[in-house]
Amino acid sequence: MVKLLIFLGNPGKLYEKSRHNVGWLLCDKLYPSVQWAEKFHSLHAKVGTVRLLKPQTYMNESGKAVRACTDFFNFKAEEILVVHDDLELPFGTVRFQKGGGLQGHNGLKSIKSHLGEDGFYRLRFGIGRPAKGSVASYVLLPFSKEEAPLLPILFDKAEHLLSVDVSALPATDTLV
Template identity: 40%
Template sequence: MKATRLRWFLGRLVSPVRGAGATAPAPRTRNEREEDPVVDDAGAWLVVGLGNPGPGYAGHRHNVGYLVTDELARRLGSRWRSHKSGRADVVEGRLGAPGSPGPRIVLARPRSYMNELGGPVKALAGFYKTDLDHVVAIHDELDIDFGTLRVKRGGGDNGHNGLRSMRSSLGGGDFYRVRAGIGRPPGRQDVADFVLSDYAKRERDELALQVDTAADAVECLLTDGLERTQQRFNS
């Protein structure tokens, strides 16, 4: 990752700007922003960053999904805005280079806490006419080593309250998951305390790389499909 990108990422981690109106660098031109609304396309992908809202949670391991959606928003050159439901912040756009647009994408950060975010996700899926096979959850994973990434479709919740809430509200778990490993807590530290604690300073360079790679994996999944994404990213 280039030094300028790393500085931007660390700035987001230490002093994040959360909520509607949060701005990513290099905004798109007016013409690019005035594309047809994503809601008009039934094939839009809904990419949900799992986490807890508010600056007090921003640096927590449980919020790595937010960090990845921040990176994707930066790549789109777009802004977080409040969805009309008032239950989530969203970014709408297209993947792909100018002139050769790829899949339509809706990035989402529910405003509910982790164990209640399924309701807002269901509302967004209904609004954007997104089926379960076009939903992607980005989340932390205890049973994967820190710095490692796994991509899959379907499965249980493995004790993750955000996944449990999504499965319950959406009526099943057959959505895609981009799983960012955080590893198990050291010693006898409680799991809840571990996931709700900040990354150590010594971990931040590797975290920045993991976030960048996870964003790459989301883009690959939406453009090239699951099999190719797993071949490339499931290290």
């Protein structure tokens, strides 16, 4: 059973609507009135029996925040679900996964490094790869005017997953 939902993103107005912040965008849609506290190098809240975490360490150092929280509450990797962007999936694809490859995602690499394992659950939001240019620049761009209106639909589909016991789902499942 998931006890900690981690939504990856970068702090600051510059990154607010970026592809890299899709985790934070989902969190803000699902929990618009939650009362956040600053703890664990993060914004932290509790909703029912689940803890929410929005690391404020910037994406590449997310593991620092995750480790501080998991140490405090003694969470195991299989009790964690990380919501993040994924370059390897086309835009519009939402995939659930437990463990597995990190596809070069620096936030996930940091979490794995700090936890010492990658057996946590993941909700991967496809943002696609740029046809040309820098991947680092692409993930920090806002969603296009064609993509942005589709986000609420994708978030509605993802909301259902977050309301079920993910341990009962297949290890990898494409939702959309």
